[in-house]
Amino acid sequence: MSGKPKLHYFNGRGRMESIRWLLAAAGxxxxxxxxxxxxxxxxxxxxxxxQQVPMVEIDGMKMVxxxxxxxxxxxxxNLYGKDLKERxxxxxxxxxxxxxxxxxxxxxxxxxxxxEQHFATIVDKATNRYFPVYEKxxxxxxxxxxxxxxxxxADVQLLETLLMAEECKPDILVKFPLLxxxxxxxxxxxxxKKFLQPGSQRKPPLQEKDVPKLMKIFH
Amino acid sequence: xxxxPRLHYTNGRGKMESIRWLLAAAGxxxxxxxxxxxxxxxxxxxxxxxxxQQVPMVEIDGMKMVxxxxxxxxxxxxxNLYGKDLKERxxxxxxxxxxxxxxGMIMYLPFQPADTKEKNLAxxIERATTRYFPVYEKxxxxxxxxxxxxxxxxxxxxHLLEAILMAEECKPDILSAFPLLxxxxxxxxxxxxxKKFLQPGSQRKPPTDEKFVVIxxxxxxx
Numbered sequence: 173m174s175g176k177p178k179l180h181y182f183n184g185r186g187r188m189e190s191i192r193w194l195l196a197a198a199g200x201x202x203x204x205x206x207x208x209x210x211x212x213x214x215x216x217x218x219x220x221x222x223q224q225v226p227m228v229e230i231d232g233m234k235m236v237x238x239x240x241x242x243x244x245x246x247x248x249x250n251l252y253g254k255d256l257k258e259r260x261x262x263x264x265x266x267x268x269x270x271x272x273x274x275x276x277x278x279x280x281x282x283x284x285x286x287x288e289q290h291f292a293t294i295v296d297k298a299t300n301r302y303f304p305v306y307e308k309x310x311x312x313x314x315x316x317x318x319x320x321x322x323x324x325x326a327d328v329q330l331l332e333t334l335l336m337a338e339e340c341k342p343d344i345l346v347k348f349p350l351l352x353x354x355x356x357x358x359x360x361x362x363x364x365k366k367f368l369q370p371g372s373q374r375k376p377p378l379q380e381k382d383v384p385k386l387m388k389i390f391h
Numbered sequence: 392x393x394x395x396p397r398l399h400y401t402n403g404r405g406k407m408e409s410i411r412w413l414l415a416a417a418g419x420x421x422x423x424x425x426x427x428x429x430x431x432x433x434x435x436x437x438x439x440x441x442x443x444q445q446v447p448m449v450e451i452d453g454m455k456m457v458x459x460x461x462x463x464x465x466x467x468x469x470x471n472l473y474g475k476d477l478k479e480r481x482x483x484x485x486x487x488x489x490x491x492x493x494x495g496m497i498m499y500l501p502f503q504p505a506d507t508k509e510k511n512l513a514x515x516i517e518r519a520t521t522r523y524f525p526v527y528e529k530x531x532x533x534x535x536x537x538x539x540x541x542x543x544x545x546x547x548x549x550h551l552l553e554a555i556l557m558a559e560e561c562k563p564d565i566l567s568a569f570p571l572l573x574x575x576x577x578x579x580x581x582x583x584x585x586k587k588f589l590q591p592g593s594q595r596k597p598p599t600d601e602k603f604v605v606i607x608x609x610x611x612x613x
Contacts, residue, residue: 221485221489221526222489222492222522222523222526223522231478233478233481235481235485236485236488237484237485237488237489239460239484239488240481240484240485240487240488243480243481243484244477244480244481244484247477247480248477256465256468256469257452257454259464259465259468260454260456260461260464260465263458263460263461263464263465264442264456264457264458264461266461267458267459267460267461268442268443268458271443301443301444302443305442305443
């Protein structure tokens with residue numbers, strides 16, 4: 173158990189999922205600590221820098237803030253490019269993916285009367301603003317990975333988002349042949365393939381019935 | 392075309408302000424091109440220079456960088472404001488994400504409906520004084536250094552100063568329970584590059600007023 177990163181979060185995707193993806197892709201085994209819904213602030217009293225989760229115990233630190241955690245993991249496991257400029261590209265691609273992720277993640281929380289419009293916004297942004305950029309990146313350099321001809325967190329996080337988007341609308345990649353082959357290719361990387369199999373630490377999509385419970389924990 | 396970074400944004404704080412602070416603190420001269428109308432934004436989009444159709448956009452080192460955090464990280468690393476190793480970087484990132492959350496709340500305040508403003512302001516003050524400032528006060532107390540991380544000026548310090556000043560605009564005595572943050576504020580404001588940025592005539596932007604909210608809503612259609 174010691175030496176492995178320890179993840180503190182509820183048993184769902186939320187803001188921890190991207191971190192699970194990165195660790196899994198890097199082949200890092202983790203120690204999971206599942207929070208009981210009513211113990212959120214108390215079980216980790218004093219351990220949460222800003223009283224928030226995610227929190228990951230790693231290398232002697234109790235890290236908080238999902239971006240800080242992801243940055244650290246990506247750099248530590250060489251998924252952050254080889255220099256400042258590659259890092260800049262990776263950051264740009266990842267930040268946009270995070271924006272799209274937020275849209276996808278918040279869909280289940282939308283009130284019933286806003287859901288349809290929110291869905292339309294997701295599809296519009298995904299297919300007009302975000303996916304065309306990554307499709308073009310892959311087309312322009314013709315390489316297997318987004319940056320530096322090598323697997324980076326940008327690829328891992330893009331794959332995560334592509335799969336989430338397909339959960340929302342199964343044919344959402346219909347106009348993006350290079351993203352389709354990217355998806356297949358990255359999914360086949362052994363560590364990622366393992367993560368995509370049942371029994372891994374990957375979490376399922378949030379169900380509507382779980383929303384009230386979550387709202388209680390976090391709001 | 393000079394080698395100076397060129398910033399594309401509205402003539403207001405928004406998401407570009409932290410970038411202006413960081414460049415200024417690093418002593419980097421920069422140029423600005425202001426988006427004043429919807430048509431200005433459309434032109435940038437049609438010219439294909441906005442990767443995700445959004446601003447901030449900063450032309451720097453041959454790149455047209457977008458996404459605020461990407462831009463900030465690049466500048467911080469380039470100008471040695473990002474710590475000396477991975478662990479210092481981790482701490483800087485954690486601290487910066489905290490101040491980003493706080494400043495984000497303050498940034499959106501002018502855009503909120505009038506009937507929620509009072510409640511939101513109260514929440515900002517509560518978060519600032521119970522969630523965020525205690526963390527930075529403790530960090531300074533625990534190590535007794537002048538700077539948050541690594542005994543050296545970093546992005547975290549510049550960002551914290553920006554957040555403190557914004558919070559004080561919300562409530563002038565908001566630092567009353569935080570003596571170390573008060574000293575930090577005095578000290579960091581006196582760093583020559585930052586002192587210069589804090590003087591009238593610099594590229595620092597004023598707080599967003601109601602008139603500017605109207606302009607921003609028109610430009611971004613929000």
